[in-house]
Amino acid sequence: MNSAVMLGLVLLGTYGLTALVLSGLVVLVWNAGLKQKAVGSTELLVLRLLPAAGGLLVVLTVVLPAFLSHEPHQQREAAGPVLVVLAALSFLALALGGWRSWQAFRTARSLLGNCGPAGRWVVAGGQKVKVVNVPEPFVAVVGGWRPRIVATECVISACSEEEFQQVIAHEAAHVSARDNLKQLLVIASPDALSWTRVAADLTRRWRAAAELEADQRATENDPRKRVALAAALIKVARAWGAAQRVRPVLSMPVASDDVEARVRKLLAPPDPLPPKLVSAKAVAWCALLIPVAALPLYSCVHKLVEALVRLGL
Amino acid sequence: MRHPQREKVGITFRGRGSGLGPLETRLLELLWVEKCALTVRYLHMAFPDLAYTTVMTTLDRLYRKGLVLRHKHGRAFAYQPRYARDRLLSELISGHVTDLLGVSRESTVVLSTLVRAVGRTDTALLDELDALVQAERSRLKLGEK
Numbered sequence: 001m002n003s004a005v006m007l008g009l010v011l012l013g014t015y016g017l018t019a020l021v022l023s024g025l026v027v028l029v030w031n032a033g034l035k036q037k038a039v040g041s042t043e044l045l046v047l048r049l050l051p052a053a054g055g056l057l058v059v060l061t062v063v064l065p066a067f068l069s070h071e072p073h074q075q076r077e078a079a080g081p082v083l084v085v086l087a088a089l090s091f092l093a094l095a096l097g098g099w100r101s102w103q104a105f106r107t108a109r110s111l112l113g114n115c116g117p118a119g120r121w122v123v124a125g126g127q128k129v130k131v132v133n134v135p136e137p138f139v140a141v142v143g144g145w146r147p148r149i150v151a152t153e154c155v156i157s158a159c160s161e162e163e164f165q166q167v168i169a170h171e172a173a174h175v176s177a178r179d180n181l182k183q184l185l186v187i188a189s190p191d192a193l194s195w196t197r198v199a200a201d202l203t204r205r206w207r208a209a210a211e212l213e214a215d216q217r218a219t220e221n222d223p224r225k226r227v228a229l230a231a232a233l234i235k236v237a238r239a240w241g242a243a244q245r246v247r248p249v250l251s252m253p254v255a256s257d258d259v260e261a262r263v264r265k266l267l268a269p270p271d272p273l274p275p276k277l278v279s280a281k282a283v284a285w286c287a288l289l290i291p292v293a294a295l296p297l298y299s300c301v302h303k304l305v306e307a308l309v310r311l312g313l
Numbered sequence: 314m315r316h317p318q319r320e321k322v323g324i325t326f327r328g329r330g331s332g333l334g335p336l337e338t339r340l341l342e343l344l345w346v347e348k349c350a351l352t353v354r355y356l357h358m359a360f361p362d363l364a365y366t367t368v369m370t371t372l373d374r375l376y377r378k379g380l381v382l383r384h385k386h387g388r389a390f391a392y393q394p395r396y397a398r399d400r401l402l403s404e405l406i407s408g409h410v411t412d413l414l415g416v417s418r419e420s421t422v423v424l425s426t427l428v429r430a431v432g433r434t435d436t437a438l439l440d441e442l443d444a445l446v447q448a449e450r451s452r453l454k455l456g457e458k
Contacts, residue, residue: 114333114405133399134407223453231446234439262443267449 006079010305013083015062016090019055023193026050030198041209044118044282045182048202051191061291062301070302080312097190104187109141115150124168131156139167140173144184156237163232169218179210179252188240215262221270230266233259333405336371341380345398348385350391
């Protein structure tokens with residue numbers, strides 16, 4: 001087999017194997033009791049992205065240099081069926097992840113493109129907001145890389161000025177936390193975990209945690225702001241009901257459980273967010289340490305890769 | 314400009330949710346400004362930086378999306394907007410919002426909405442929550458006094 005093809009198979013196969021092992025680990029940890037605990041949004045996101053990010057890190061910083069430095073040149077060898085199957089599955093996962101992210105990017109761009117010539121700009125709470133005139137009470141941060149806040153006229157008319165400012169402060173909190181970019185990474189994540197229920201659980205819990213954190217950052221624990229945001233949530237939820245009556249084709253009722261939990265949380269005395277078990281700095285240090293720690297193990301890693309290449313032959 | 318052989322098109326809004334490209338938007342903007350049917354040749358004069366065929370293809374795409382009407386004007390086609398500007402843009406965005414918040418699309422869309430629209434509206438529950446908000450507001454006002 002051509003050495004370039006073999007290198008491609010090795011990279012894809014080892015990525016698939018690493019991501020598979022890490023996905024299994026995440027499923028085990030989650031089902032072992034972590035799902036019952038109050039976990040912050042950072043930890044949930046790290047768990048969700050661990051298989052793909054870990055797989056990529058190991059392949060690019062450990063497997064690739066080990067293979068290039070120890071593989072004899074000009075040597076042709078055959079790949080075993082296990083490596084081929086792993087490589088094919090990885091390719092499929094990467095292609096699906098790429099497709100999902102392209103779809104997400106295209107949809108967001110399309111919405112922003114249509115909002116471009118329509119509506120008007122307003123400045124609320126120091127944020128530029130595109131306001132469009134449609135029947136749905138839509139307020140959102142749209143887009144991954146350069147997110148923009150879009151609101152509809154009916155939200156402005158339903159809310160008082162103070163309430164609308166809190167709504168925009170909530171969306172601005174999403175922008176500053178780069179929640180949409182994180183969402184794009186979750187959507188694109190090419191791993192075996194995406195095909196399990198744990199991935200859906202982790203994503204749902206991460207979204208809910210991100211919403212609560214955005215509420216908290218927007219209101220800065222000020223009771224007046226908390227009440228204003230709670231009132232706005234109820235008004236937007238009510239407006240969804242009205243929009244459904246206006247437009248029977250729209251079958252998207254509001255998630256009352258989502259609104260209820262957030263309103264009750266906003267009206268209760270503010271409690272501190274769950275302590276951070278994982279810091280972004282610690283994750284970055286681990287990511288830097290892995291390639292350094294693997295330097296003396298290149299020969300061993302190469303032997304393992306060779307065993308994987310020949311497995312099943 | 315007269316429209317002697319106007320073609321019949323379906324009344325459904327086929328372009329809904331499909332979005333408009335930048336060139337489609339530019340052409341539609343010009344058609345809205347001119348308020349009459351325009352030929353490709355006329356529109357091309359307004360966009361000299363574009364190839365004639367590009368203008369023609371884009372107008373044909375708008376026609377297939379159901380966003381413009383076209384009729385024979387001599388040997389050429391003349392195009393005019395099918396919807397008023399505000400109505401079309403509002404419909405497009407509304408269609409997008411519906412698509413974006415649809416249950417099946419929720420996991421594959423890059424947006425953070427204030428309220429997720431995936432459950433069931435419960436008016437009684439919203440009334441109860443509203444009462445709680447009013448009570449808290451009154452409590453805060455009393456505290457300020």
